[in-house]
Every structure is written in structure tokens, then in C-alpha cells.
Amino acid sequence: MVNSQRMIDEFLELVRIDSVSGKERQMADLLKEKLAGLGLEVVEDGAGRAVGSDTGNIIGKLPGSDSGPVLMLCAHMDTVEPGWGVKPVIEGRVIRSSGDTVLGADDKAGITAILEVIRVIKEQSISHGGLEVVFTIWEEGGLFGAKHLDYSLISAKCCFVLDSHGPPGTIINRAPSQDKIGVTIKGRAAHAGINPEDGINAIQVAAYAISQMKLGRIDDESTSNIGIIAGGKATNIISDSATMDGETRSLDVRKRETLTNNICNAIREAAAKFGAGVDIVTETLYHDYNLGKDDLPVKLASEAAEKLGLTPKLEKTGGGSDANIFNKMGIATAVLGIGMSKVHTTEEYITIDDLCGNAVYLLEIVKSAAGSK
Numbered sequence: 001m002v003n004s005q006r007m008i009d010e011f012l013e014l015v016r017i018d019s020v021s022g023k024e025r026q027m028a029d030l031l032k033e034k035l036a037g038l039g040l041e042v043v044e045d046g047a048g049r050a051v052g053s054d055t056g057n058i059i060g061k062l063p064g065s066d067s068g069p070v071l072m073l074c075a076h077m078d079t080v081e082p083g084w085g086v087k088p089v090i091e092g093r094v095i096r097s098s099g100d101t102v103l104g105a106d107d108k109a110g111i112t113a114i115l116e117v118i119r120v121i122k123e124q125s126i127s128h129g130g131l132e133v134v135f136t137i138w139e140e141g142g143l144f145g146a147k148h149l150d151y152s153l154i155s156a157k158c159c160f161v162l163d164s165h166g167p168p169g170t171i172i173n174r175a176p177s178q179d180k181i182g183v184t185i186k187g188r189a190a191h192a193g194i195n196p197e198d199g200i201n202a203i204q205v206a207a208y209a210i211s212q213m214k215l216g217r218i219d220d221e222s223t224s225n226i227g228i229i230a231g232g233k234a235t236n237i238i239s240d241s242a243t244m245d246g247e248t249r250s251l252d253v254r255k256r257e258t259l260t261n262n263i264c265n266a267i268r269e270a271a272a273k274f275g276a277g278v279d280i281v282t283e284t285l286y287h288d289y290n291l292g293k294d295d296l297p298v299k300l301a302s303e304a305a306e307k308l309g310l311t312p313k314l315e316k317t318g319g320g321s322d323a324n325i326f327n328k329m330g331i332a333t334a335v336l337g338i339g340m341s342k343v344h345t346t347e348e349y350i351t352i353d354d355l356c357g358n359a360v361y362l363l364e365i366v367k368s369a370a371g372s373k
Contacts, residue, residue, distance in 0.1 A: 002116055002363065004356045011095070011112040011355060015086050015104040021053075021078040021138045028055040028077060031111070031135050035060035038118050040133065047148035053137045057145045059153050060133040062118065068129030068370040069296065072156035072331060073117070073362070074322055075110030075163060076139030080344050096349035103348040105340040105355075110162030111135060113338065113358035120363055127370045132156045136322055139163070143286055146325035158296045159333035160365065161323045167354055168361035169310035170337025171301045175317050175324055176221070176249040177288040179260045183267055185209075185231075186277035189240035199238025200276050203231045206242045209270035213263055222250035223318060224259045249318060251288055286320045289327035297334035300372070304364035313337075336361070 019027035028044065035042045040060035048056040058077070064070065079086075079102055087098040097103040114133055121128060132154055136145030164172050185206055190199030206229060215224050224247065231242030246263060250256035264280050271278040291298050298314065305312035317335070326333040339354025 002120060002356055002359045004352070006119075007112055007116050007356050007359060008095075008352060010115060011108060012088050014108040014111060015088050018084050018086075019077050019079055019104075020081055020083040021140050023054055024077040024137050025054040028058050028135070028137075031058050031077070034115060035133060038122060040118070043153060045150035045153065047137055047145050047150070050148040051138055051144040053144070055137060057137055057149050058135040059150075062121075062131040062133070064128050064130030066127045066129055066370050068372050069158050070130035070132060070156040071128070071366060071369055072132045072134060072154065072159035072326075073114045074134040074136065074159060074161045074326070075114055076107045076136045076145065076322060077111070078138050078140050079104045079106065079108075080140050082346065093352045094349050095352065095355070097346055099346050101346060102344065103350070105348060105350040106343040107139070107163045109338050109340055109350050109355055109358060112355065113162055113362050116359040117363045117366060120359070121366065126363075126367065128366050129369060131366070139322055143320060143322055143325050146322035151329055154331070157331055158300070158369075159323070159326050159331045160297060160301070160362065161321055161326070161333055161335045162338050162358065162362070163321050164317065164335045164337045165340060165343070166313065166315065166337025167339050168337065168357040169305040170313050170315060171298055172317050172323070172335035172337070173291040173295075173298050173314050174251055175289055175320060175335070176251045177253055177256050177324075178247055178249045178285045178320055179256060180283045180285050181246040181248070181260060181263055182281045183244040183246075184279045185242045185244075185267070185271060186279070187238065187240045187242070187274075190238040192236045192238055196238055199240070200274055201238050202242035202276060203239045205270050205274045205276045206231065206244055208273070209267045212266040212270065218259065219255075221252050222248070222255045222259060224248040224263065251290070251316060253288060286324040287328045289324060289333070291332065291334055295332050297332050300365050300368045301334055301336065304361060304368045307368070308361060308364055310361070
């Protein structure tokens with residue numbers, strides 16, 4: 001049986017440890033100690049050196065006892081800002097932040113569930129085909145840990161990432177690809193009061209370009225956004241430079257490519273209209289995935305939900321996660337809803353029922369996998 005009080009205590013311990021992106025060292029050291037204490041073989045890879053974090057990904061392996069598939073269980077160690085000095089507060093059956101920081105249920109609720117499942121497996125000698133636990137760095141804002149994971153250390157071909165909204169039983173089986181768009185517009189400086197007609201205002205070019213773009217929700221599969229714009233030195237100078245950063249996402253690769261091209265074309269046409277120069281750099285940050293009902297992680301998660309009397313709920317998402325990278329690397333990966341709410345805000349919370357239900361659900365998934373082909 002899952003030990004609810006143990007889970008609550010461990011979750012409170014974890015969220016009190018500062019681990020904002022790039023500063024996960026203390027969290028990593030604690031998790032290495034916990035995994036080793038549970039009898040796992042523990043390794044830290046070199047991802048931190050590649051991305052500028054103070055630690056690498058933590059990988060723990062627990063050999064299997066039956067012929068079922070090796071399962072990879074993943075959650076990320078980092079949190080977004082404001083994430084320093086988290087003070088969790090319990091109000092009835094809800095755990096929330098004190099209001100000054102995020103809580104860090106994203107993704108320490110996932111870590112807590114994985115640790116509890118391993119403990120129960122050890123305590124009750126539950127058979128399984130082998131577990132590979134991966135706690136990644138710097139998921140927020142770049143999926144850098146997953147991108148630089150040492151895949152030579154991973155044998156699993158089926159993975160569950162505990163990192164989404166929705167209660168236990170929620171299965172994210174579709175996620176989009178994303179393009180990043182970086183723009184520098186080159187205008188010409190002039191005095192704003194004496195000879196403005198001699199200048200080319202890069203900010204004006206940027207504004208015109210944005211006015212020609214279709215942004216926000218494009219359709220039920222696609223979004224686009226310009227999120228950052230900067231430029232200018234003083235109010236009495238026609239701005240000779242402006243920068244913009246944006247993105248496009250879609251569950252359909254062709255739609256995402258079209259959206260990116262449309263934004264780039266709007267920028268080029270605006271630059272030509274005003275006689276400005278422009279540099280545009282685009283990068284695909286991660287690729288989409290689309291798992292069917294018969295793909296192993298979806299099948300196992302659905303079977304486990306039904307055994308627990310839950311209704312499995314397959315959902316698509318507009319966000320990226322470590323699962324995007326794992327699927328691209330050939331590891332079939334579904335993301336599980338873990339009940340975290342209002343993430344990335346100081347109002348973040350999770351219910352105790354969902355916190356503990358995550359472990360119950362994940363344990364049933366491990367049991368469903370045991371002996372399956």
C-alpha cells in the first residue's frame with residue numbers, strides 16, 4: 001500500500017529545497033542519496049556541463065524480476081522562478097505555496113510519486129521487468145536535460161513522464177512541435193526632432209510587421225506568438241535597431257512550418273516597405289509526437305486506470321515536455337496528469353488526494369506491465 005503520510009512528508013521536504021533551472025545541485029544530491037538507499041544503481045550524466053547547470057541528469061536503475069518490459073519513469077528536478085525559499089502550506093486536503101513563490105508541484109509531485117512507487121515495490125517484493133528512473137535538469141524553458149541525456153545509459157523503450165495537469169488517469173498522447181523565431185531589424189538612426197525623415201525606425205518596422213501577423217490561437221492544433229520585443233536608445237533618436245522573439249506550435253508539422261514562414265514573410269515584407277535590413281533565425285526546439293491507443297505506454301496507462309476504477313482520458317496538449325525529446329529518440333513516452341494546478345504561478349497547488357493517487361496509479365501501471373510483452 002502507498003503510505004500517504006510518507007508521501008506528504010517527502011513532498012514537503014522536496015519543495016523546500018531550492019532547485020530553479022540551472023541550480024539543481026542540492027536536489028540532485030538528495031535524490032542520488034534516496035535512490036541509492038533504495039538499492040538502485042545511480043549515475044549522474046554530463047548534461048550539466050553541456051547546458052551550464054550545476055548538475056547533470058540523475059539516472060537510477062532497478063533490475064527486473066520478470067519478463068515484462070523495462071519502464072523508464074521520469075520527472076524533472078527544476079522549477080521556474082520565483083522558486084527560492086518555498087514555504088508550503090497545508091490547508092485541509094490542499095498543499096499550496098505561501099503566495100510568494102511557486103509551490104514546485106511541477107514537478108516535485110512527480111518525483112514524490114516515483115520515489116514512493118519504488119519504496120512500495122521494494123517493501124512488497126512486487127515483480128516488474130526493470131525500472132530506469134530519470135530525473136532531468138532544466139526542463140523548464142528548454143528541455144535541456146532530456147536533449148543532453150546520455151542515452152547510452154538507457155535501455156527502456158517505454159516511458160512515463162509525470163508532468164502534466166489533470167488528475168490520475170489523464171494520459172497525454174499528443175503534443176506539438178515548436179519553432180523559435182529570433183529577429184533583428186536594422187534601421188537607420190537620425191535625430192527625432194531635427195531630421196526624422198532621414199531615419200528608418202526599426203521599432204516602427206517591427207510594429208508594422210506584427211500588425212500583419214495572425215497571432216494567438218490559430219486553430220485547435222496551432223498557436224503562434226511574439227513574446228519579446230526590444231529596441232531604441234532614447235526618445236530623441238530614431239531607433240536603428242529592434243529585436244523580436246516569437247514562436248509557433250502545432251500538432252501538425254506542416255501547419256507549424258506554414259505559420260513560421262508566414263511570420264518570417266511578414267517581417268521581410270515590412271522591412272522592404274520601410275527600407276530596413278533584417279536578420280531572422282529560426283530553430284525547431286522539439287518535435288511533435290502522436291501515440292495511439294495500442295502504443296505500449298498508452299495501453300498500459302489505460303489498463304491501469306481501468307483496474308483502479310478510473311476512466312482513462314487521452315488528451316492532447318499545446319505544451320512541450322521531456323516526452324517530446326524521448327519520443328524523437330525512439331522511446332515511446334506518454335505524459336501522465338498528476339493533478340498539479342495553477343503551475344508557474346504563486347497560486348500553485350495540489351490536493352493530497354492527487355499527490356497520493358499519483359503513486360497508486362503509477363504503481364498499477366508497473367503491475368500492468370509485469371509479464372506483458
